[in-house]
Amino acid sequence: MIDPKKIGKKEESDLKEKITTPTRRDFVKGMAIGAGALALSPLLRSRAEAIDYDTFAIKQALRGEKVAAGRVSHDYRKCVGCRVCEMTCAYYNQKEINPFKSRIKIYTYQPEVWVGVVCTQCGDRPCMNACPVEPDKDGRRALYEDPKGRGLAVDRDRCIQCGKCAGACAAQRNSSLRMTEENYPDGCTLCGGDPQCVKKCPQAALSILPRTTDGKYAAKPADILAAEAVETLYGGPKTIVDNWK
Amino acid sequence: MAGGYVGKILEVDLTTKTIKKTPLNTKDAEIFIGGRGLGAKLLWDRTKPGGSYLDPDTPICYMSGPLNGLPAPGTARLTIVTRSASTFPKSNPKHTGILHTNTGGRWAPELKFAGYDAVIVTGASASPVGIAIENDDVKIVPAGKYWGMGNYDLQNALDADFGRRYQSVYIGPAGENLVRYANIMTEIHHACGRGGSGAVMGSKKLKFITVRGTNGLSIDNMRTWQTANKKAWDEVMSSGGYNEWKRLGTGMVVTGSSDWGSEAVYNFKEGTYVYADEMSAEKALRNLWVGNHACFMCALACLHRGVVRTGRFSGMTHDGPEYEGVMMGANCGVRDLFGWQANIAAADDYGLCYISMGNVLGFVMECFEKGVITAADLDGIALKWGDVDAMLEIQKKVAYAEGCGKLLGQNLRALVAAWGKGCGDYAMETKGQGFAAWNVRAQKGFETTYATSNRGADHLEGADIATQNTRVMTDALGICLFQQLDGLRPETMKDLLNTATGYRLGMDDYWKTSERLFTLERSFNVREGFSRDDDTIPPRAFKEALSIGAAKGAIMNYKDFNKLLDKYYKDRGWDNKGIPTKARLRELGLDFV
Numbered sequence: 001m002i003d004p005k006k007i008g009k010k011e012e013s014d015l016k017e018k019i020t021t022p023t024r025r026d027f028v029k030g031m032a033i034g035a036g037a038l039a040l041s042p043l044l045r046s047r048a049e050a051i052d053y054d055t056f057a058i059k060q061a062l063r064g065e066k067v068a069a070g071r072v073s074h075d076y077r078k079c080v081g082c083r084v085c086e087m088t089c090a091y092y093n094q095k096e097i098n099p100f101k102s103r104i105k106i107y108t109y110q111p112e113v114w115v116g117v118v119c120t121q122c123g124d125r126p127c128m129n130a131c132p133v134e135p136d137k138d139g140r141r142a143l144y145e146d147p148k149g150r151g152l153a154v155d156r157d158r159c160i161q162c163g164k165c166a167g168a169c170a171a172q173r174n175s176s177l178r179m180t181e182e183n184y185p186d187g188c189t190l191c192g193g194d195p196q197c198v199k200k201c202p203q204a205a206l207s208i209l210p211r212t213t214d215g216k217y218a219a220k221p222a223d224i225l226a227a228e229a230v231e232t233l234y235g236g237p238k239t240i241v242d243n244w245k
Numbered sequence: 246m247a248g249g250y251v252g253k254i255l256e257v258d259l260t261t262k263t264i265k266k267t268p269l270n271t272k273d274a275e276i277f278i279g280g281r282g283l284g285a286k287l288l289w290d291r292t293k294p295g296g297s298y299l300d301p302d303t304p305i306c307y308m309s310g311p312l313n314g315l316p317a318p319g320t321a322r323l324t325i326v327t328r329s330a331s332t333f334p335k336s337n338p339k340h341t342g343i344l345h346t347n348t349g350g351r352w353a354p355e356l357k358f359a360g361y362d363a364v365i366v367t368g369a370s371a372s373p374v375g376i377a378i379e380n381d382d383v384k385i386v387p388a389g390k391y392w393g394m395g396n397y398d399l400q401n402a403l404d405a406d407f408g409r410r411y412q413s414v415y416i417g418p419a420g421e422n423l424v425r426y427a428n429i430m431t432e433i434h435h436a437c438g439r440g441g442s443g444a445v446m447g448s449k450k451l452k453f454i455t456v457r458g459t460n461g462l463s464i465d466n467m468r469t470w471q472t473a474n475k476k477a478w479d480e481v482m483s484s485g486g487y488n489e490w491k492r493l494g495t496g497m498v499v500t501g502s503s504d505w506g507s508e509a510v511y512n513f514k515e516g517t518y519v520y521a522d523e524m525s526a527e528k529a530l531r532n533l534w535v536g537n538h539a540c541f542m543c544a545l546a547c548l549h550r551g552v553v554r555t556g557r558f559s560g561m562t563h564d565g566p567e568y569e570g571v572m573m574g575a576n577c578g579v580r581d582l583f584g585w586q587a588n589i590a591a592a593d594d595y596g597l598c599y600i601s602m603g604n605v606l607g608f609v610m611e612c613f614e615k616g617v618i619t620a621a622d623l624d625g626i627a628l629k630w631g632d633v634d635a636m637l638e639i640q641k642k643v644a645y646a647e648g649c650g651k652l653l654g655q656n657l658r659a660l661v662a663a664w665g666k667g668c669g670d671y672a673m674e675t676k677g678q679g680f681a682a683w684n685v686r687a688q689k690g691f692e693t694t695y696a697t698s699n700r701g702a703d704h705l706e707g708a709d710i711a712t713q714n715t716r717v718m719t720d721a722l723g724i725c726l727f728q729q730l731d732g733l734r735p736e737t738m739k740d741l742l743n744t745a746t747g748y749r750l751g752m753d754d755y756w757k758t759s760e761r762l763f764t765l766e767r768s769f770n771v772r773e774g775f776s777r778d779d780d781t782i783p784p785r786a787f788k789e790a791l792s793i794g795a796a797k798g799a800i801m802n803y804k805d806f807n808k809l810l811d812k813y814y815k816d817r818g819w820d821n822k823g824i825p826t827k828a829r830l831r832e833l834g835l836d837f838v
Contacts, residue, residue, distance in 0.1 A: 080539035098461030202544035238560035240590035
């Protein structure tokens with residue numbers, strides 16, 4: 001995969017032209033494919049091909065494949081804290097009735113809001129880039145992106161159990177990547193391309209949304225998400241105790 | 246253990262500060278299932294008749310059931326079983342009855358993940374303590390810094406000090422001050438409300454039990470479990486009532502109950518409230534609610550999250566209204582939706598059962614109106630109908646056992662004894678416990694549940710024997726009653742139990758088990774001196790007809806009520822004084838009673 005940061009200046013200006021000056025024919029052709037995001041597809045296709053970058057999973061969609069290269073996104077406005085997602089993830093992926101083993105975690109904050117923390121499949125993959133294991137011929141370190149499901153995968157034979165991947169996630173993103181008791185990273189695999197938590201949530205509070213190139217936009221720590229949620233839902237953390245003061 | 250249960254009980258003695266882990270008695274588990282049922286057996290075994298709820302000896306049992314923590318609908322419920330602070334037999338007012346009290350949230354499942362089916366606390370600490378459980382690591386920790394905290398501050402402090410994945414049950418100031426209707430809560434809004442369990446916990450100087458678990462649970466037969474579980478989720482989510490539960494919660498009947506004449510209005514004088522619309526769930530949906538709240542594994546999400554945006558309570562977050570909040574609403578003649586929520590929120594913060602508090606408030610309001618008492622009896626507070634500010638002031642006094650709060654924090658009989666002037670005619674209680682938000686006279690079922698409930702005037706135990714049996718089982722399993730009300734069939738619950746644990750109960754066995762559990766509770770009360778004389782409905786229902794609404798003119802009469810009790814005891818297999826017969830006890834496997 002080509003690192004977008006390494007694009008030369010010439011290529012960048014070429015791309016800029018292509019993207020910013022669509023012909024009418026391009027636009028109409030794009031619209032004919034259907035979805036709003038895909039209206040830009042002829043333009044982004046060239047960009048995607050140029051940098052092999054697939055932010056909206058456009059390539060799969062164009063090939064008629066199920067779009068799986070997104071990320072699980074949690075909506076605190078709809079979440080009711082039931083944790084069916086946790087139980088589903090732990091059972092599907094680890095065959096355990098044990099929310100501790102879940103890759104999605106729901107935290108209760110007061111005033112009441114539930115914040116879901118799950119791997120946001122950061123486009124820039126700080127977890128993978130922190131892995132000290134040498135990339136193999138396919139460019140994969142011990143923590144890598146599974147080509148089928150587009151989620152995280154661990155090669156336990158090559159993983160040296162240093163924990164740097166989880167450390168990077170904790171330091172730079174939302175601490176969703178956990179080290180297991182055997183000291184291997186346990187990350188969201190998107191269930192091989194068909195995220196189960198999204199299907200099972202009784203409140204439709206989970207959805208698959210596009211990844212961002214720089215994961216920091218979505219991968220906020222739980223405390224920050226909670227503070228924003230409390231502000232948005234309630235206008236701030238006031239309770240009867242405050243009303244009485 | 247084949248499945249369902251985790252096989253271990255945690256026993257903590259706060260006098261000797263010892264912690265023991267004992268194996269779950271699998272024979273008892275099979276016979277009494279878990280939760281409310283196994284709790285009754287544990288209480289029976291570990292108490293002698295005549296003890297007080299304040300005795301250090303009195304055990305307080307935090308019970309999970311075999312289904313808690315499993316991925317079936319509503320497997321969230323904790324049942325606490327201990328001596329009641331609310332009920333006492335006429336034959337010996339120093340004795341108290343059995344208490345089972347139940348709440349949702351996420352605590353009971355977490356206890357299972359930590360590796361325990363139950364926590365039994367005995368003894369009493371000299372200074373405030375908490376119990377911290379993280380899997381095998383169990384500690385009694387000093388709780389001085391938390392003692393005195395209201396529940397809003399306490400929940401946040403526990404989240405900060407222990408971690409956000411810990412689940413906690415705790416008492417507020419009301420429990421600390423041994424208010425006889427103090428509750429035990431989790432996540433601020435889920436209450437083991439009735440019966441004063443908070444006073445028991447407070448008498449042990451136990452402020453909280455916090456738990457975190459990272460172990461998995463097991464199921465005996467995964468294949469047959471999946472079949473039963475799929476059926477369970479289908480029954481709940483495809484039911485006609487599903488949408489209503491989610492949209493409006495139990496608040497859906499604030500207007501309905503008033504329509505039927507079965508609402509608690511003006512201290513139960515009426516059953517219809519002309520202002521019900523101003524206090525309805527529909528109004529809350531439009532003006533207060535921003536989202537829903539569910540317990541562990543629940544799709545109904547019947548609670549709501551709200552915020553007041555205008556007026557003097559602006560910014561206040563809370564979770565109501567739901568139906569039983571009517572005790573501080575229509576029952577107190579309140580018309581101010583936001584002021585009502587403020588009182589609910591205050592009760593939650595203090596750790597007061599707002600059913601019982603509302604019952605006391607409504608009674609005191611009537612006494613004040615009739616001149617039985619004056620403001621001087623209430624430290625200068627003129628507690629008029631609908632006065633939400635006066636209600637807030639009284640609640641604070643009760644929670645802190647200050648001034649008039651000392652007397653008001655006891656029960657209606659204490660007030661009647663102190664004030665006289667015939668106010669006993671409108672004290673709405675059975676066995677000492679106050680009525681809940683469902684009135685009597687309009688519907689026979691509520692007469693049955695209030696008179697025959699093992700934990701005193703209770704709206705939940707059940708309107709007839711079949712309902713009582715169904716519900717004692719949901720409480721024993723750890724599943725939420727509302728799943729069953731929304732369509733989860735007892736047959737399916739039996740299947741969930743069998744496939745999880747490896748039991749082979751047929752429906753006959755299931756119902757026989759339910760009779761056994763209910764009769765054991767009854768037997769505990771009988772051992773303390775309760776009998777038919779205590780299965781009462783207050784005088785108001787027999788002397789005053791409802792005067793407005795659809796049930797206008799409805800009144801009870803003693804002849805019909807006695808016939809009701811006669812039939813009830815007969816159908817239960819008890820004698821005419823309401824005492825289970827020796828033959829019936831033997832039949833139910835309760836030979837030890």
